[in-house]
Amino acid sequence: MAREKLDDKIKRGKAIIRLLRKHYPGARTSLSHETVHQLMVATILSAQCTDERVNMVTPPLFAKYRSIESFADADLDELARDIFTTGFHNSKAKSIRNSARALLEQHGGEVPRTLDELTKLPGVGRKTASVILGNAWGIAEGIVVDTHVGRLSRRLGFTTEKNPIKVEQDLMKIIPRKDWIDLSHMLILHGRSLCPARRPDCASCFLSKLCPSSR
DNA sequence: CTCCCGATAT
DNA sequence: ATATCAGGAG
Structure with missing residues (x-):
């Protein structure tokens, strides 16, 4: 079977984006936050962890640490306990405290x-x-x-790469820049609902006709 | 490449 | 028991 041409991938990509927009209107991050710095902390916590669990940890966390300065001054072990259930708590605690310090020391307290x-x-x-x-x-x-995004991009035939940077480069050739932000949100929602890693529900998927992995 | 790492679904 | 979850650093 001949490899799909880039032009055809672009056309298929447009059709897929259109359907995704229809099914996931207003797709946005599900990480709860009030400030940009809180978004940064929540995103650091989201590594190898569900957003749902991050959202259980962050409300009390942000109530306790009310500013960038507060995170910068945090005791590492205490901060690690405060984020314990998200996993990787020691490395994430260091990342959160040290990035807060870097913001204050090198960026005037702005992200x-x-x-x-x-x-x-x-x-x-x-x-x-x-x-x-x-x-x-x-x-x-x-x-x-x-x-x-990596998994669905491979299933949808947008890339065969495993390295996230190479996946990103392939996507950038196929998807118009105006859709870059929404694409990730929508693929994540789709990945959580119909197209999870283990048992994709191709039978009820609205993208099945456009998806080479559909069975 | 390995390590960091708890919670949940299967 | 094992795979997976909005990864990053050494």
């Missing part, structure tokens, strides 16, 4: 607005940086590729 500056913050990688840019300011420098 920077470029991928380059964000990814230099301790504990903030490319995916976390893109989440912040997209959700806080609607900036699409890149595409958020998390476990869901």
Whole structure:
């Protein structure tokens, strides 16, 4: 079977985006937060953890640590206990405290607005940086590729890559920039509902006709 | 590449 | 018992 041409992938991508928009209108992050810095903390906590669990931890966390300064001054062991149930608590505690310190020492207490500056913050990688840019300011420098976006991009035939950066590069060729932010939100919602890692429900999926993995 | 790591579904 | 969840650092 011949490999699908890029032009055909782009057309299929448009059709898929259209259907996703219809089924997931107003898709947005499900990470609860009030400020951009809180979004940053919640996103750091979301690594290898469900958003649902992050949202159980953050309300009391943000009630206790009310400012960037408060996180910067936090006792590491105590902070680790406060976020314990999200997993990776020791490394996440370091990331949260040290990134807060970096914001105060190098960015005047503001969260920077470029991928380059964000990814230099301790504990903030490319995916976390893109989440912040997209959700806080609607900036699409890149595409958020998390476990869901990677999996669905492969199932939908947009890429064969496993490395998130390579997946992102393939998506950027196929999807128009104006759709980058919404695409990730919608693929994540779709991944949680109909297209999870284990038992995708192709029978009831509205994308099945456009999906090469559908059975 | 390995390590960090708890909660949940299967 | 095992796979999976809005990853990042060494």
